[in-house]
Amino acid sequence: MDPNQQQPQQPQGSPQGQPYEQPQPVVPTAEQLNASQQPTPGQPQPQPQMVYVARPINPAQPHITEEARAKHEASKKKYPELNLSEGEYVISAVRRHPVGMVPIFAVVGVVLLALAIGVPIYDSMRETAQNLPPTGIVAILAFLLGLLTIIGGYVAVYVYMNNKFFLTNESVIQEIQHSLFSKHEQTVSLANIEDASFVQNGLIPHLFNYGSIRLSTEGDETTYRFSYVANPKQQIAILNNAVEAFKNGRPVSED
Numbered sequence: 001m002d003p004n005q006q007q008p009q010q011p012q013g014s015p016q017g018q019p020y021e022q023p024q025p026v027v028p029t030a031e032q033l034n035a036s037q038q039p040t041p042g043q044p045q046p047q048p049q050m051v052y053v054a055r056p057i058n059p060a061q062p063h064i065t066e067e068a069r070a071k072h073e074a075s076k077k078k079y080p081e082l083n084l085s086e087g088e089y090v091i092s093a094v095r096r097h098p099v100g101m102v103p104i105f106a107v108v109g110v111v112l113l114a115l116a117i118g119v120p121i122y123d124s125m126r127e128t129a130q131n132l133p134p135t136g137i138v139a140i141l142a143f144l145l146g147l148l149t150i151i152g153g154y155v156a157v158y159v160y161m162n163n164k165f166f167l168t169n170e171s172v173i174q175e176i177q178h179s180l181f182s183k184h185e186q187t188v189s190l191a192n193i194e195d196a197s198f199v200q201n202g203l204i205p206h207l208f209n210y211g212s213i214r215l216s217t218e219g220d221e222t223t224y225r226f227s228y229v230a231n232p233k234q235q236i237a238i239l240n241n242a243v244e245a246f247k248n249g250r251p252v253s254e255d
Contacts, residue, residue: 068169075168082166082173083185091252092238094165097210100228101157108153115142155180165213165226167239169252172215174224186224190246194218196239198232213239 064072064087071089075082079090119142123135162177172188193215200211211232215224229235242252 079166081175084168085170088168088170090166090168091242092167092235094167094213094226094229094235096160096163096228097208097230099204099208099210100160104153104156104160108149111149112146115146118142163226165229167235167242169242170246172224172239174226188215188217188224190243190252192217193239193243196236196243198229198236200232215239 068087068089072084072087075084075089079093082090084090119135119139122132122138126132126135159177159179162175162183164175166173166175171190172193173185174187175183175185177183195216196213198211198213200206205211210228210230212225212227213229213232213236216222217224245252
């Protein structure tokens with residue numbers, strides 16, 4: 001052994017002749033780490049860093065072709081009730097099938113027929129019965145009831161026909177008329193439409209070629225439905241082609 005090589009010194013209090021062991025590092029526990037990360041009273045607290053992003057005052061407008069601009073102006077004139085963005089135009093305007101008004105006409109017709117038959121029957125009954133109101137008063141009441149029935153039928157037809165569904169080159173717009181003085185509009189971007197399908201249940205919908213279309217959106221999983229659609233298969237085909245073209249960055253056509 002080299003006499004110049006220094007021997008490791010034994011720590012004080014360790015017995016002679018015993019091998020010297022290097023002390024192991026102490027690993028702090030999670031509680032000790034959390035305690036060490038707590039701010040010390042009196043020390044300045046670190047302030048959050050603010051990042052400022054500059055936005056242009058006048059952002060660049062998307063390029064709109066002359067053809068799209070002309071279609072936009074035509075759609076605004078034809079559908080002034082729609083709030084179309086610049087360059088947006090209507091591809092398809094879906095209205096409800098007239099077959100949905102048959103129950104309305106049936107109810108109005110039955111009521112008017114019952115009133116028309118009821119007045120002569122009442123007049124014949126009055127000849128045999130006593131203490132009945134005059135036939136003229138009953139006829140006036142029947143006339144007023146028939147007039148109210150016609151007005152109610154007109155309102156029902158107005159509400160039915162004012163439920164509309166529009167497909168544009170950017171979105172789907174649905175106008176929902178709940179009653180004579182209750183209406184709202186909902187708009188769904190073509191980029192958010194995940195699935196579009198139609199349903200025809202029963203013999204009558206297949207005979208008159210009407211049904212319901214259904215749209216489901218991404219994210220919030222909202223479902224939109226529109227019933228009594230004429231030729232729903234064709235309307236869904238147009239809608240799916242528009243959604244696919246919009247998501248792939250292609251121009252949305254009317255075919």
